Amino acid sequence: MLSETVDRRIGVIRASGHLSAQGADLLRGTARALREGGHRRVVLDLAGVQAADDDGLAVLRRLRTRFAEDGGELVLQHTRQLSADPV
Numbered sequence: 001m002l003s004e005t006v007d008r009r010i011g012v013i014r015a016s017g018h019l020s021a022q023g024a025d026l027l028r029g030t031a032r033a034l035r036e037g038g039h040r041r042v043v044l045d046l047a048g049v050q051a052a053d054d055d056g057l058a059v060l061r062r063l064r065t066r067f068a069e070d071g072g073e074l075v076l077q078h079t080r081q082l083s084a085d086p087v
Helices: 021-036 054-069
Strands: 002-007 012-019 043-050 074-076
Touching: 002 021, 012 021, 012 054, 021 043, 021 054, 043 054, 054 074
Parallel strands: 012 043, 043 074
Antiparallel strands: 002 012
């Protein structure tokens, strides 16, 4: 299960728990809401995430690409502990 804490003022999402595709969907919705609310740059802090599956990581990769295509930036922090492959 994944939970999130959001600082809407500065566009930061802090996640904790297990990152699955379902949890990544939660993060995607929050990140999109921040983007639509005027944040060009959104930071997703994954320091509190203890584990992640491939599907969850794939959702975040696609979301980062979509942000870039839209002229925004999704910054993924603390990903090294989640996967051998760069996120």
